[in-house]
Amino acid sequence: MKGIVCATNAGEDSRAVHMAAFRRALEEETNVIFLHVIGGSDFDEQPVRMQRAIVEELDWLLHALIRVARDRSQAAEVASEVVLRTGSPRDEILAFLVEAPPTALLIGVPRDGDASIFAGQTFDDFVAELESLGVRVELVSTGTDGRV
Amino acid sequence: MRRVAIYIESRSSPNISPGFSGSGNSTLIPILFAAEGVAPSGVLNVEIWAVGLIAIAAAVAVIARLFKAPFTVLLVVAGLVMAVTTQADVTLSKDLILGVFVPPLVFEATMHLPWRRLRKDLASILTLAIGGTLIGTFVVGAIVRQLLGVPWPAALAFGALISATDPVAVIALFRSLGVSKRLTTLVEGESLFNDGVAIVVFNLAVAAGAVDAAAFSLGGAVGDFIIVAFGGLAVGVVLGYVVSNVILRNLDDHLVETAVTVALAFGSYLIAEEFGLLIGEEGLHLSGILAVVAAGLVVGDIGLRNTSPPTRLTLENFWEFLSFTVNSFVFLLIGLRIDVRDLGAHLDFVAVAVVAILVARAVIIYGTMTVQNRIRATAHVPTSYQHVLYWGGLRGAVSLALALTLSSSFDKGVADTLELATFGVVLFTLLVQGTTINGLIRRLGLGKRSDAVVEQQRHQAAIYSKRAGRAEMERLRREGLVLPQLWASLDEKYDDEIRRDRSSLDVHFQRNPGLETAMFLQARADALNAERSAVLDVARRGLVSSEIAEEFSNDLAHRLAALEFLRSRLGVAQEIETEPEPLEDAE
Numbered sequence: 094m095k096g097i098v099c100a101t102n103a104g105e106d107s108r109a110v111h112m113a114a115f116r117r118a119l120e121e122e123t124n125v126i127f128l129h130v131i132g133g134s135d136f137d138e139q140p141v142r143m144q145r146a147i148v149e150e151l152d153w154l155l156h157a158l159i160r161v162a163r164d165r166s167q168a169a170e171v172a173s174e175v176v177l178r179t180g181s182p183r184d185e186i187l188a189f190l191v192e193a194p195p196t197a198l199l200i201g202v203p204r205d206g207d208a209s210i211f212a213g214q215t216f217d218d219f220v221a222e223l224e225s226l227g228v229r230v231e232l233v234s235t236g237t238d239g240r241v
Numbered sequence: 242m243r244r245v246a247i248y249i250e251s252r253s254s255p256n257i258s259p260g261f262s263g264s265g266n267s268t269l270i271p272i273l274f275a276a277e278g279v280a281p282s283g284v285l286n287v288e289i290w291a292v293g294l295i296a297i298a299a300a301v302a303v304i305a306r307l308f309k310a311p312f313t314v315l316l317v318v319a320g321l322v323m324a325v326t327t328q329a330d331v332t333l334s335k336d337l338i339l340g341v342f343v344p345p346l347v348f349e350a351t352m353h354l355p356w357r358r359l360r361k362d363l364a365s366i367l368t369l370a371i372g373g374t375l376i377g378t379f380v381v382g383a384i385v386r387q388l389l390g391v392p393w394p395a396a397l398a399f400g401a402l403i404s405a406t407d408p409v410a411v412i413a414l415f416r417s418l419g420v421s422k423r424l425t426t427l428v429e430g431e432s433l434f435n436d437g438v439a440i441v442v443f444n445l446a447v448a449a450g451a452v453d454a455a456a457f458s459l460g461g462a463v464g465d466f467i468i469v470a471f472g473g474l475a476v477g478v479v480l481g482y483v484v485s486n487v488i489l490r491n492l493d494d495h496l497v498e499t500a501v502t503v504a505l506a507f508g509s510y511l512i513a514e515e516f517g518l519l520i521g522e523e524g525l526h527l528s529g530i531l532a533v534v535a536a537g538l539v540v541g542d543i544g545l546r547n548t549s550p551p552t553r554l555t556l557e558n559f560w561e562f563l564s565f566t567v568n569s570f571v572f573l574l575i576g577l578r579i580d581v582r583d584l585g586a587h588l589d590f591v592a593v594a595v596v597a598i599l600v601a602r603a604v605i606i607y608g609t610m611t612v613q614n615r616i617r618a619t620a621h622v623p624t625s626y627q628h629v630l631y632w633g634g635l636r637g638a639v640s641l642a643l644a645l646t647l648s649s650s651f652d653k654g655v656a657d658t659l660e661l662a663t664f665g666v667v668l669f670t671l672l673v674q675g676t677t678i679n680g681l682i683r684r685l686g687l688g689k690r691s692d693a694v695v696e697q698q699r700h701q702a703a704i705y706s707k708r709a710g711r712a713e714m715e716r717l718r719r720e721g722l723v724l725p726q727l728w729a730s731l732d733e734k735y736d737d738e739i740r741r742d743r744s745s746l747d748v749h750f751q752r753n754p755g756l757e758t759a760m761f762l763q764a765r766a767d768a769l770n771a772e773r774s775a776v777l778d779v780a781r782r783g784l785v786s787s788e789i790a791e792e793f794s795n796d797l798a799h800r801l802a803a804l805e806f807l808r809s810r811l812g813v814a815q816e817i818e819t820e821p822e823p824l825e826d827a828e
Contacts (some may be wrong), residue, residue, distance in 0.1 A: 103807075103811060104811050105754040105755050105758070105811075106754075107754075108751065108754045108757075126716075135810070136806075136810075137636065138546065139806070140549075142799055143799055143803065143806075145799075145804065146550075146796075146799040146800050147803040147806050147807065149800070149803070150765070150800055150803040150804055150807060151803075151807060153765060154758070154761055154765075154807065157667065157761050158757075158758075158761075161757070165751070185489035187355075203445070
């Protein structure tokens with residue numbers, strides 16, 4: 094699978110990453126895959142039925158946010174899809190990149206720089222691990238304009 | 242037409258057996274009753290009384306909404322007006338307030354107070370609740386002793402009872418202004434814990450008054466304080482844990498589970514208060530209010546996670562309704578119980594008490610928070626928060642309930658003076674502080690996130706109104722009432738303006754991405770609720786079976802709960818909130 098993979102947590106800062114992904118896809122004339130992994134102790138503790146409802150509602154939310162980002166980036170012709178996975182964000186992102194190596198991965202820089210965000214790993218270490226898979230990683234500043 | 246009074250009696254009882262009886266000697270709420278005949282009595286009286294108060298509360302709620310006025314303040318005003326116009330003679334007992342009214346209010350508030358947030362500021366909250374109540378007791382006690390000349394035990398009892406804060410009016414305002422969750426937690430947490438602490442300290446002061454000075458032991462009083470306070474908390478934790486992990490976890494019946502939480506709210510109070518009877522130590526009473534606080538926190542943190550979404554919805558709706566009803570009763574009755582003419586005749590007492598509580602509150606808030614900020618810099622409480630904590634320290638039901646018992650422990654003259662002072666303070670804090678805190682919060686910029694919401698609504702209103710204008714122009718054109726050229730020019734202008742407003746709204750959303758998520762979550766919740774109503778409607782019309790309707794309804798309840806999960810996970814509050822930290826303390 095080719096294309097640009099955009100991994101976000103659907104939070105406020107994700108808007109910038111979504112728009113940057115569309116702009117990059119326009120430049121490179123490729124598609125975008127929005128990858129979202131939901132997990133964590135609060136999610137894992139939920140009953141299965143509730144987890145299913147959360148994933149379904151998250152899908153609605155992501156589709157809405159991505160539609161808005163596409164309009165704002167004036168990237169109507171860019172094809173996109175949403176991939177939702179459950180589990181550890183670190184493991185699932187790595188697994189997804191191995192299963193379907195993309196053209197590039199866009200990921201937002203956390204506001205607190207190298208804070209430990211992925212299972213005890215710092216952000217810089219995580220990026221290094223992604224790059225070791227041969228994936229081009231582009232970091233997006235999480236301001237409103239989404240500069241890469 | 243004859244004026245017929247509705248008689249409801251509340252009989253003061255030394256035991257925890259609050260309620261109404263048909264044989265009491267006090268008359269409540271005479272209402273102009275358009276009927277001839279005999280005044281009803283007994284159970285019917287209670288029913289008429291309750292229905293009357295609920296109807297009045299509903300009317301006041303409508304007025305409060307229309308005029309954007311604080312609901313609880315209007316309830317008190319309504320009570321005052323009723324008291325003057327109907328010559329009502331209201332008798333409230335301590336047990337009625339503490340045993341019947343306060344447990345559901347405290348339980349509902351603690352159930353919705355996230356332990357995660359409370360834990361972050363627990364040190365500040367306990368400093369305010371325990372340290373603050375003790376400081377308040379002594380500062381108010383000293384001023385009252387000095388200026389009103391009441392004996393020390395009575396002065397200290399007054400100091401304790403008047404230290405219990407009641408922020409219902411303030412919390413409602415916080416929600417509407419979009420004040421940060423942290424400040425809300427500080428105000429609400431302080432109030433929930435200091436209610437219990439104030440009652441314990443009050444009882445100790447009363448006990449000290451019953452023995453001579455030589456027999457009083459400070460060490461013994463501290464020991465009693467620890468046993469009563471922590472014993473109450475322990476009772477609440479154990480009962481809350483049992484209900485959460487044994488009943489709520491293993492049962493899936495929204496009606497039974499709701500009933501269990503009701504039993505827990507009242508039962509934890511009763512068991513703690515009468516704990517001595519259970520273990521054969523008749524004189525031992527633990528803090529019932531602190532037991533309810535602990536039980537509510539445990540259910541909120543563990544119990545709700547062990548319930549299914551439909552049960553959670555039922556619980557939320559039930560407790561919201563009960564809290565509304567009980568609050569309405571409490572504030573209407575406060576208004577009814579206060580005799581404004583009596584207060585007017587003793588303004589000097591009231592003035593002394595008001596000055597005393599304002600001085601004590603300043604010492605409590607600015608003193609303890611300054612020390613606490615130096616010791617625990619990580620849990621820094623900004624100065625602007627302290628101003629709100631200071632001015633938001635309203636007094637209410639607990640102070641009133643304790644004041645009603647003064648006459649059983651102190652000389653009548655002293656008890657009457659302090660009871661009057663309590664009513665004066667409650668009225669002052671509700672009518673003066675309760676109506677001006679709004680301005681303070683705005684002035685301090687603590688509701689500024691809601692400015693973003695206001696701005697969003699301004700853009701939306703502009704778009705909505707211009708679209709309506711354009712539609713009207715279109716209608717006039719169709720009916721031949723406007724020249725086509727004129728219409729074309731106006732339509733073009735409308736188009737430009739609507740496009741510009743939409744673009745401004747889009748820029749606003751890009752600057753405040755949380756607003757966009759909040760809008761999505763709200764719209765989605767509205768849509769799911771509409772789906773739920775539609776399913777229930779087709780079931781009522783017999784087009785689908787009730788089993789199918791329930792299956793769909795349960796699924797939609799899960800979806801609504803999922804939205805709440807996402808709201809919490811993404812940090813989006815009901816009215817957008819991301820801890821607006823005050824600029825002044827940004828260091």
